[in-house]
Amino acid sequence: MSEIRLHEGELNVMELLWSNKVLAAKDISKIVKDYIGWEKNTTYTVINRLIKKGAIKRQDPGFYCKATITKKTVQTIETKALIDKVYNGSLNNFLTQYLKNQDLSRSDLLELERIIGEQKY
Numbered sequence: 001m002s003e004i005r006l007h008e009g010e011l012n013v014m015e016l017l018w019s020n021k022v023l024a025a026k027d028i029s030k031i032v033k034d035y036i037g038w039e040k041n042t043t044y045t046v047i048n049r050l051i052k053k054g055a056i057k058r059q060d061p062g063f064y065c066k067a068t069i070t071k072k073t074v075q076t077i078e079t080k081a082l083i084d085k086v087y088n089g090s091l092n093n094f095l096t097q098y099l100k101n102q103d104l105s106r107s108d109l110l111e112l113e114r115i116i117g118e119q120k121y
Contacts, residue, residue: 003077004055004069009046012036014074017056017067025063 006014016028023031029043038046047065050056056065087094104112 004053004074005077005081006050006053006055006074009038010050010053010055011074013043013046013050014055014067014069014071017065018071022059022064022066025058025065028065 012032013028016023016031025044025047028047029038029040032038032043033040047056051058051065055067055069057068058065083089083091083094087097099112102108
């Protein structure tokens with residue numbers, strides 16, 4: 001399967017599915033209208049786009065939607081795309097720049113050291 005890229009509006013729908021596992025399209029539409037203000041047609045357009053991308057699966061009867069891609073997978077894909085785009089694919093440049101601008105606690109630093117230690121050969 002190719003990497004599925006999602007835009008912000010699609011991520012809103014995916015967040016609902018990741019939290020609820022399975023939702024009817026009509027329920028997604030009601031929730032999104034309350035929180036984002038989208039009309040039903042807009043929500044259904046986004047749902048259908050996600051189906052075409054392979055991010056969600058439609059189950060009938062009832063037009064139930066279920067995520068076919070995990071949040072972690074999307075985070076990995078989007079993080080890689082950001083690093084490729086903004087840092088020319090250099091994880092080192094990204095981490096250096098990002099960490100220089102953070103106020104890291106001792107526990108944050110220890111966790112980072114633990115993660116790096118697991119990567120050592």
